[in-house]
Amino acid sequence: MALAESLAPAEAPSAAGGSPAPERVEPVATPAKAGEAPPAKKKMKLRWRTAWIWMPFLIGFFGQAYLTFVKPMMDGAS
Structure with missing residues (x-):
């Protein structure tokens, strides 16, 4: 049981009491190939x-x- 808990990602409770906000995933830049x-x-x-x-x-x-x-x-028009 302790092993399963340590492998599962920990979820922090949200302040609103609802489900936690989804994490934003940033695109990873691919490194330039050698020679380019x-x-x-x-x-x-x-x-x-x-x-x-x-x-x-x-x-x-x-x-x-x-x-x-x-x-x-x-100014003259008014």
Whole structure:
């Protein structure tokens, strides 16, 4: 009897009193075979590698255009 209890997986009682939640099984990544190279990373295009330079200027341009042209038209309409 003690041997059967030690071989059986222990089930912790759930807080709600119902059946315990099913365990989540994560897929196991298969190791790369010998001689195979890992998949290459996709190279980013130039416009996204340099976005930290030009994106703030673009955002500022559209923000200023909104404040200069669109907002006065909206304020004048009401």
